[in-house]
Amino acid sequence: MSDLxxxxxxxxxxxxxxxxxxxxxxxxxxxxxxxxxxxxxxxGQDAALxxxxxxxxxxxxxxxxxxxxxxxxxxxxxxxxAFDQLLLYPVPRASVFLGKLLANWLYLTLLGLLMTxxxxxxxxxxxxxxxxxxxxxxxxxxxxxxxxxxxxxxxTANLRAREALLPVLMFPVVVPVLLGAVRASxxxxxxxxxxxxxxxxxxxxxxxxxxxxTCTAIFHLVVEE
Amino acid sequence: xxxxxVMPAPDASPEVPAxxxxxxxxxxxxxxxxRGLRLEMAPGRVAVLRGSNGAGKTTLLRLLATRLRxxxxxxxxxxxxxxxxxxEVRRRVxxxxxxxxxxxxxxxxxxxxxxxxxxxLPDADVDGALAHVGLAQVADVLTRTFSSGMKKRLGLARLLxxxxxxxxxDEPFAALDEDGKRLLEDALASARAGGRTILMxxxxxxxxxxxxxxxxxxxxxxxxxxxxxx
Numbered sequence: 001m002s003d004l005x006x007x008x009x010x011x012x013x014x015x016x017x018x019x020x021x022x023x024x025x026x027x028x029x030x031x032x033x034x035x036x037x038x039x040x041x042x043x044g045q046d047a048a049l050x051x052x053x054x055x056x057x058x059x060x061x062x063x064x065x066x067x068x069x070x071x072x073x074x075x076x077x078x079x080x081x082a083f084d085q086l087l088l089y090p091v092p093r094a095s096v097f098l099g100k101l102l103a104n105w106l107y108l109t110l111l112g113l114l115m116t117x118x119x120x121x122x123x124x125x126x127x128x129x130x131x132x133x134x135x136x137x138x139x140x141x142x143x144x145x146x147x148x149x150x151x152x153x154x155x156t157a158n159l160r161a162r163e164a165l166l167p168v169l170m171f172p173v174v175v176p177v178l179l180g181a182v183r184a185s186x187x188x189x190x191x192x193x194x195x196x197x198x199x200x201x202x203x204x205x206x207x208x209x210x211x212x213x214t215c216t217a218i219f220h221l222v223v224e225e
Numbered sequence: 226x227x228x229x230x231v232m233p234a235p236d237a238s239p240e241v242p243a244x245x246x247x248x249x250x251x252x253x254x255x256x257x258x259x260r261g262l263r264l265e266m267a268p269g270r271v272a273v274l275r276g277s278n279g280a281g282k283t284t285l286l287r288l289l290a291t292r293l294r295x296x297x298x299x300x301x302x303x304x305x306x307x308x309x310x311x312x313e314v315r316r317r318v319x320x321x322x323x324x325x326x327x328x329x330x331x332x333x334x335x336x337x338x339x340x341x342x343x344x345x346l347p348d349a350d351v352d353g354a355l356a357h358v359g360l361a362q363v364a365d366v367l368t369r370t371f372s373s374g375m376k377k378r379l380g381l382a383r384l385l386x387x388x389x390x391x392x393x394x395d396e397p398f399a400a401l402d403e404d405g406k407r408l409l410e411d412a413l414a415s416a417r418a419g420g421r422t423i424l425m426x427x428x429x430x431x432x433x434x435x436x437x438x439x440x441x442x443x444x445x446x447x448x449x450x451x452x453x454x455x
Contacts, residue, residue, distance in 0.1 A: 009342040017330040020367070076330065080376070085326030085383075088290055089343035090316040225293050 003098075006091040010099025011106070017076055018107065024072045028065035032115055035061040040122050047124055054123035055185035058115060059178050063145060066108050067167050070149035073104055074157040083157070093220035101150045101215075108142035125189055133188040133197055140204040141181030147211040148174040155222045177211075180204040241304040243268040243391055243422035244289060249298035251284055251446075258284045260446040261298065266424065268303070268390070271417050273433045274426040276443035282426035283323070285443065286393045289424070290320045302391060319389035323396050325376035326383070329369035333360050333379050336368060340383045354382040358408060373400035381409060392416060394425035398432055406432065 018024055039057045043050050077083035086096060116134055120127050152170040156162040184200035187193060244266040251259040258281045266272060274282050287293045289302060291311045300307040302314045320326075327336050334351055341349040355364050358378040368376060377400045384392060398406050413436045416423060427433040434440060442449045 005347070006343055009339055013328065013331065013335075013339055016335070017328060020330045076328070079329055081322045081324030081326045082328045084287070084292055084322060084324075085320070085340075086343075087292060088315060088318070088320055088326075089340070090312055090345065091343050092312065224291075 003092060003095045006089075006095040007099040007102060010086070010096055011102035014073055014100060014103035015106065018073075018103075021076070024069045024107070027068050027072075028111060029114075031068065032061040032065045032111065033118075035064060036115070036119055036122055050123045051125045052186075054119050054125035055182050055189065057123065058112075058119045058185065059141065059182050061115060061119075062108065062112055062142070063171075063174070063178055065111060066104075066142070066145050066149050067170070069107055069111075070104055070146070070153040071156075071163065071166050073100060073150070074153045078157060087223055093223060094216045096223075097150065097154070097216055097219035100154075101146055104150050105143050105146040108146050109139055112138040112142055120189075128190050130188055130190065130197070133201075134185060136201060137181060137184045137188055137204070140201060140208055141177060141184070144177030144181070144204060144208045144211055145174055147208065147215050148177070151211075151215040151219065151222065154219065158225075177204065177207050180207060241268070242266060242301070243270070243303055244424065245301040247299045249288065249295045249300050251281075251288055251293060252296045257296075258446050259288070259295075262446075262448055264441070264448060266422060268422050269417075269420045270438045271413070271423040271436050272425075272439045272441050273430065273437040274424060274441045274443055275428070275430055276426075280443045281446040282443055283395055286320060286395050286424065286426060289391075290318050290393055291315055292320075317389055318391045318393060319384050319387045320393045321377075321380045321384050321395060321397055323399065325373075325380045327368045327371075327376055327379055330367060332365045332367055333371075333382075334364040336379060337382055337386055341386060344387050346386070349386050351386065354386040355379075357385060358382040359404070374402055374405055377401050378405055378408070381412060385412060390421060392421055392423045392425075394423065394427070396427055397425055398427060398429045410435070 036057060039053070040050065043053050074083070077086065087093070116138065119125070148170050152166055156165045156169065159165055180200055180203050184197060184204060187197040187200055242265045244264060246262045246264040249259055249262040250257055262285070274285065276282050284293060288295060288300065288307065291307055291314050294308060303317050305313040307314060331339065333355060337351045337354060341347060341351055352361065352364065355361050358381050360375065360378055360382065363375070368379060371379065397409055401409060410432070413423065417436055423436070425433055430440070
């Protein structure tokens with residue numbers, strides 16, 4: 001069996017569980033909506049400030065929702081010893097990691113695509129001619145986030161204090177991705193120097209590549225006890 | 226998979242032990258759970274592992290399935306090192322765990338199809354395996370609605386589908402009704418006839434010993450006694 005078939009099988013399994021359970025979908029949608037609305041109220045009536053805040057608030061909401069989604073993706077695995085069983089199949093550990101990463105990435109990208117227009121409307125941010133660049137920005141930003149979140153969710157999955165430890169461990173590592181994603185989003189929406197968009201996207205791609213190689217290579221150390 | 230559910234073992238060679246442990250110790254933190262285990266088991270043999278709760282039976286089975294790394298010592302399965310040859314070991318091992326290892330939000334058929342895909346058997350007879358363990362009628366039902374016995378039957382179906390040369394069974398009779406236990410006994414008899422090597426931890430000594438060449442007693446992480454033939 002090819003590694004690709006294993007990756008797709010693991011991703012399909014995770015997505016199928018989420019489509020049926022909807023636990024993460026409900027939690028993340030609700031949490032994201034509350035974050036966007038509360039931050040808009042907190043910022044107040046200043047239209048210019050609201051516009052400038054939009055990219056940052058969007059990525060804060062996505063990051064918090066991403067922590068919930070990643071933690072839950074391993075929680076369902078741990079029930080009834082299913083993760084043990086998953087790791088007993090003769091497929092490379094890296095394929096298991098990439099399958100779970102693919103599911104988390106797709107989910108976060110979809111969530112981002114849903115939240116972006118809501119954020120733009122709520123914060124009055126201009127969707128100019130370059131707004132389509134938000135799609136690659138979201139794809140690269142959520143990939144970097146999902147890489148770190150999936151890796152650390154696996155690392156903390158068997159710990160009693162996993163809900164507290166996951167954000168504490170992963171956020172310091174994921175900060176470069178979030179900063180890059182916020183800056184790329186600002187440049188895309190022409191809230192800062194638009195000419196910098198390409199540079200920020202390249203930087204995001206670079207982070208993603210480094211994290212992808214590193215996390216995939218050492219995932220087996222994380223899941224073996 | 227034939228009528229009995231088991232095909233002849235693919236690569237069992239009498240010269241290479243199915244299981245070879247040399248001074249294997251496993252600690253969780255400072256607490257040793259397995260202490261310097263030495264064990265050799267020839268291919269095609271069936272052994273029952275008995276011992277009180279906490280004796281280290283499940284730890285030993287998980288270690289042989291490469292889910293746990295030995296703290297010290299060396300272990301081999303069909304000649305492959307448990308640590309350096311993990312992928313090769315996993316190609317030759319199937320584990321039936323106490324918990325069942327099923328995904329609650331997948332159907333019985335989807336659980337088995339996932340096992341078939343990840344074992345590299347995409348054309349495996351999933352429906353046949355489900356029918357063999359009496360779950361054909363609930364093939365498309367989410368396993369979260371299954372009783373413990375049904376989950377154990379599904380685990381047995383996965384064991385038959387994956388069809389590995391070494392079966393590691395952790396309390397295989399637990400949660401099964403009388404029909405289920407007979408089904409498992411038939412599967413064990415077929416597996417033994419087909420040359421499978423079986424190591425099973427069980428408190429149902431009378432039932433499991435019918436198939437066993439040896440009874441191994443594990444206590445406090447030490448192997449106290451190995452019966453003949455292991």
